[in-house]
Amino acid sequence: MVFSLSSEQTSEFDQILTRYPTKQAACIPVLHLCQKANGNWISEEVIQFVAEKLELSTAHVKGVVSFYSLLNEKPPGKHQLWVCRTLSCALRGSESILAQCEKRLGIKAGETTPDGNVTLRTAECLASCGSAPMLQLDDKYHENLTTERLNALLDGLIEKPKATT
Amino acid sequence: MLKRTELILNGQSSTEALTIADYMAAGGYRAADRALSMSRDAIIQEVKAAHIRGRGGAGFDCGMKWGFMPQPGPKPHYLVVNADEGEPGTFKDRQIMELNPHLLIEGCIIGCYAIGAHACYIYVRHELHLAKERLWAAIEQAKDKGYLGKHPFGKAYPVDIYVHTGAGAYICGEETALLNSLEGKRGEPRLKPPFPAQAGAFGCPTSVNNVETVSAVTLAMRMGGDAFSRMSALHEFNDGGVRLFGVSGHVERPGIYEAAVGLTLRELIDDLGGGVLGDRAMLGVIPGGSSCPILLPNEVVNVPGDPRFAPYNGKCVLDLPMGVDTFRSIGTMLGTCCAIVLSDATDPVIACRNLMQFYKHESCGQCTPCREGCGWLDRILEKVIAGQATLDELNLVSEVASNIAGNTICAFGDGAAGPMLAFIQKFRPAFEDYVRNGGTHQTGRLTL
Numbered sequence: 001m002v003f004s005l006s007s008e009q010t011s012e013f014d015q016i017l018t019r020y021p022t023k024q025a026a027c028i029p030v031l032h033l034c035q036k037a038n039g040n041w042i043s044e045e046v047i048q049f050v051a052e053k054l055e056l057s058t059a060h061v062k063g064v065v066s067f068y069s070l071l072n073e074k075p076p077g078k079h080q081l082w083v084c085r086t087l088s089c090a091l092r093g094s095e096s097i098l099a100q101c102e103k104r105l106g107i108k109a110g111e112t113t114p115d116g117n118v119t120l121r122t123a124e125c126l127a128s129c130g131s132a133p134m135l136q137l138d139d140k141y142h143e144n145l146t147t148e149r150l151n152a153l154l155d156g157l158i159e160k161p162k163a164t165t
Numbered sequence: 166m167l168k169r170t171e172l173i174l175n176g177q178s179s180t181e182a183l184t185i186a187d188y189m190a191a192g193g194y195r196a197a198d199r200a201l202s203m204s205r206d207a208i209i210q211e212v213k214a215a216h217i218r219g220r221g222g223a224g225f226d227c228g229m230k231w232g233f234m235p236q237p238g239p240k241p242h243y244l245v246v247n248a249d250e251g252e253p254g255t256f257k258d259r260q261i262m263e264l265n266p267h268l269l270i271e272g273c274i275i276g277c278y279a280i281g282a283h284a285c286y287i288y289v290r291h292e293l294h295l296a297k298e299r300l301w302a303a304i305e306q307a308k309d310k311g312y313l314g315k316h317p318f319g320k321a322y323p324v325d326i327y328v329h330t331g332a333g334a335y336i337c338g339e340e341t342a343l344l345n346s347l348e349g350k351r352g353e354p355r356l357k358p359p360f361p362a363q364a365g366a367f368g369c370p371t372s373v374n375n376v377e378t379v380s381a382v383t384l385a386m387r388m389g390g391d392a393f394s395r396m397s398a399l400h401e402f403n404d405g406g407v408r409l410f411g412v413s414g415h416v417e418r419p420g421i422y423e424a425a426v427g428l429t430l431r432e433l434i435d436d437l438g439g440g441v442l443g444d445r446a447m448l449g450v451i452p453g454g455s456s457c458p459i460l461l462p463n464e465v466v467n468v469p470g471d472p473r474f475a476p477y478n479g480k481c482v483l484d485l486p487m488g489v490d491t492f493r494s495i496g497t498m499l500g501t502c503c504a505i506v507l508s509d510a511t512d513p514v515i516a517c518r519n520l521m522q523f524y525k526h527e528s529c530g531q532c533t534p535c536r537e538g539c540g541w542l543d544r545i546l547e548k549v550i551a552g553q554a555t556l557d558e559l560n561l562v563s564e565v566a567s568n569i570a571g572n573t574i575c576a577f578g579d580g581a582a583g584p585m586l587a588f589i590q591k592f593r594p595a596f597e598d599y600v601r602n603g604g605t606h607q608t609g610r611l612t613l
Contacts, residue, residue, distance in 0.1 A: 019327045019329075021241070021367050022348065022349070022367060024348060024349035024350070025347060025348050025349045025367070026349065027349030027350075028329075028330065028331065028332050028346065028349060029329065029330060031332070032291070032330065032332065054349075056349075060350075063350075063351055064349065064350065064351055067334065067351040067352060067353075067529075068331070068332030068333050068334050068352070069332070069333035069334065070291050070292075070332045070333030071332050071333075085519075085522075086253040086455075086519065086520075086523050087253050087254065087414070087451075087455060087505055087516060087519050087520055087523075087611075088253065088254050088413040088414050088419075088505055090516075090519050090611045090612075091413075091414040091415055091505070091507065091511065091516075091611050091612065092414070092612065093612050095611070095612075096612075123292075124251070124253070124335060124523050124526055124527060125251055125252070125253040125254070125255070125335075125455075125523070126292055127250040127251060127255060127256045127258075127259050127290070127292075127293065128256055128259075129253070129254050129255065129256045129411065129413035129414075129419070129503065129505070130256050130411060130412070130413050130419040130420040130421060131419070132413060132414075132419070136292060139294045140294075141295075
């Protein structure tokens with residue numbers, strides 16, 4: 001399937017290009033835009049599209065995509081959850097935060113729930129050390145986590161089993 | 166000496182950003198207005214007098230860095246602000262961007278003019294969505310007031326500021342990796358020379374400065390460089406002004422505190438941070454982000470031959486004012502000035518492995534010693550913790566780390582080797598306990 005942007009996204013694309021002296025410099029912001037438009041991942045079609053629009057080789061765009069951890073080479077779940085694991089968070093209990101996520105979601109870090117709802121990952125320091133332990137759910141930080149607060153957050157993410165009729 | 170200030174964060178206690186109206190009521194944007202009527206050299210002299218040591222970790226003097234920028238030539242100049250905050254333990258730049266974004270924007274206007282640039286890119290790490298949102302909003306507000314664009318403050322010196330974003334890579338905080346990333350490439354560091362002042366962004370003269378550094382320029386221009394510098398207890402070390410101090414890990418009140426330069430670690434941990442969590446004793450403190458070698462509370466200052474250290478020699482390192490040069494002289498670094506405190510509940514071997522996992526994950530892979538070495542360090546430590554390593558392998562840790570340091574394109578390699586060597590040197594018995602007894606005398610955990 002050929003990838004394309006909506007007219008609104010196209011004007012955002014054009015806007016991004018005006019910021020830089022070269023088309024290539026728009027590569028990462030444009031990849032973010034396209035990733036969002038493509039269900040949070042960069043497919044072969046997206047790579048083709050970006051390469052063509054920015055007059056780059058597909059090899060260059062692929063190289064960029066594979067370098068950065070927030071450009072997904074495979075489709076993630078509907079929600080992306082990152083638990084910070086680095087020292088400041090680890091000193092305040094990030095290991096049990098991760099364990100609680102794994103237990104309730106029934107998956108290990110790096111996996112997606114079978115219903116495709118949540119992808120769980122660990123993150124390296126998210127610059128939130130003073131409010132550790134913390135996690136990022138999609139675009140939002142959740143800081144000073146406690147077992148109760150995490151449970152409430154996970155409740156909202158876990159699809160309730162459908163009532164049998 | 167503890168001297169709290171409210172200049173950088175304006176005493177903001179709310180979680181909202183300071184509005185442009187409130188920012189201006191507190192004297193905001195007058196410094197930029199005045200600066201645009203000064204000569205470039207006069208601004209750089211003022212910034213030099215302020216002794217603003219780079220707040221991103223390297224501690225290089227901002228005025229001197231700007232002084233390296235060539236006179237305007239055929240190529241455009243660029244100011245690039247490093248907002249890729251990601252050094253473990255560091256969370257200060259976020260506060261400025263989220264709570265007082267106009268302080269940074271004003272600094273960007275002054276900086277652009279001082280180095281002959283008409284465009285400024287603020288490179289914000291992708292995860293900091295709130296910071297990006299508030300910076301874009303601040304840029305729009307400044308534009309509406311006529312402080313940005315073709316005629317800022319009515320002067321014929323166009324300035325535009327753009328927020329650029331990364332995509333999740335710690336290495337992009339290294340200035341040349343950041344420039345490659347800004348140009349739409351993989352974020353791999355460049356060989357120096359050429360330095361960014363000669364060939365930076367898009368092959369043009371560029372100055373890359375940390376968020377807090379550029380924000381400090383605004384304050385220095387507002388109050389005068391010398392007056393700014395003299396607020397510091399380390400004025401005689403050419404380490405001036407005020408800065409943000411972070412403290413995280415095992416303290417009662419983790420957070421960001423603003424104070425004059427020259428605060429001691431003890432004041433940061435006890436007076437501001439509320440002391441070690443749960444009344445525990447301190448195992449050690451990593452003074453300014455994970456790349457800084459850990460300090461132990463029983464270490465003393467011993468810097469003979471420098472009269473400036475006379476008042477501190479023989480005293481505990483926790484009572485030495487925190488400065489770029491003072492901390493370099495005791496075998497560690499001030500780094501980003503955000504300390505991580507470890508209580509005696511912490512197993513140093515496990516803490517060390519936590520950091521080495523970080524470096525293994527974040528090595529960009531360009532240089533063999535770092536790519537392979539960081540992996541080796543993590544794997545050996547895994548074996549040590551599993552109680553399966555030999556003493557020879559423990560010695561291999563030091564060998565591998567020493568072979569990374571100094572043998573890579575950028576400072577990442579040293580940043581990984583430094584803490585590794587410090588941990589194994591200062592906590593040797595704990596590492597040996599794992600080899601000899603499977604770590605039975607260690608706590609085996611990081612939390613309290």
